[in-house]
Amino acid sequence: MASKWYNLAVKKTDLQLLGTLNGGQSFRWKLDNSGNKEQWIGIFDHKLWILEQENDAIKYQVYGDEENVNENEKEYSKLLKNYFNLDINLQEYYKQWSDADPYFKKASKQFYGIRILKQDITENIFSFICSSNNNISRITSMIEKLATFYGNKICTLNDTTYYSFPTINNLCVENVEKKLSENGFGYRAKYISKTAKFINENGGDLWLEKLKEMKYMDARKNLMNLSGVGPKVADCICLMSLGHLEAVPVDTHVYQIATRLYLPKLGNKKTVTEKVYQEIGECFRNMYGPLAGWAHTILFCADLKKFQQNQDENSEPITKRKKK
DNA sequence: TGGCCTCCTACCCT
DNA sequence: AAGGGTAGGAGGC
DSSP states (O other), rough: OOOOOOOOOOOOOTTTTHHHHSSOOOOEEEESSSSSSSSEEEEEEEEEEEEESSSSSSEEEEEEEEEETTOOHHHHHHHHHTTTTSSOOHHHHHHHHHHHHHHHHHHHHSOOOOOOOOOOOOHHHHHHHHTTTTHHHHHHHHHHHHHHHHOOEEEEETTTTEOOOOOOOGGSSSSSHHHHHHHTTHHHHHHHHHHHHHHHHHHTTTHHHHHHOOOOHHHHHHHSSSSTTHHHHHHHHHHHHHTTTTHHHOHHHHHHHHHTOOOOOGGSSSOOOHHHHHHHHHHHHHHTTTTTTHHHHHHHHHHHHHHTTTOOOOOOOOOOOOOO
16 A cells, blocks of 8 residues: 655755765665656665655655554654754754865765764664675675565565564574575675674673663774674764764775875875774864764765766866776 | 784685 | 775784
8 A cells, every 4th residue: 555645844955865875874775766756765663765855855655664554744754853863953064064174165065965874773783794895786785685584574565575674683593694605795694693693692682772872982892892893884883873973984985085185194004003093083073073973974975986976077076086 | 921003814796 | 806894813012
């Protein structure tokens, strides 16, 4: 049965779906161009959501919500506001960040309305374990496999069945590592199975709840006890699931940006050691303040190849890539 | 010695 | 063919 259409009043300048949903934060959103309007189809909070961007609003449908057959628009809009962190007055921050950094100012022209999502912690831990040495399309297909193998069915729509992300318990069943290995997860198969078991043995949901209460650095340290979670993945989880908006995930892109624009002295190290990593994070926090991780995400988007094709002629990329 | 830092390599796949 | 990182281990101080 088709869902009703709802309306969430938010300007495109305050929430741009393209950069927010397709910028490497979440791997569960697909852009569907087949109809007469662009639609984003994705899953969070055990529901299937269909979103359409308009200039002054997001139009949306919700599927697979059995608990809430009464079509509670208030509840849905609360969920969306939370998911997109809409309490944060982004335009204010964009101003501050633009004043602090001319490179940000330049990037913000195209990359307006980029929001940090507040994502489910379990989904995020395993998604970013999958992200190492990997690209967005392959990560996306891995997450899809995890959901179809071990998640619960949400609904079927237009002949596609959608599944929720598996629980920790579901990832602790027999032969997870073997099955994932056979399905192209590579060395991450072992990380996933080990991490699920570790969390389970250390309290399961309770371990996660404790994590949510910790300060940034404590949460980061605890996350790094998980197999397959180093500094960068831990920071992704802190930033996108735990609300630690000061966390700055430093991957090779960010390392390149930082050494090119802000910290030339760090030069070309062969490996980013924890100390160098911290120094880059501090540099961003000094420049942008307590939401540095959010600001850094805009620079990160601007550096993504997939978005650089969208640049208009007059605006140069904020950072020049090395010639190939 | 321990502790801390740095560097190296393997790892799956497309 | 090199990449949106981590683990594990070696070597230096």
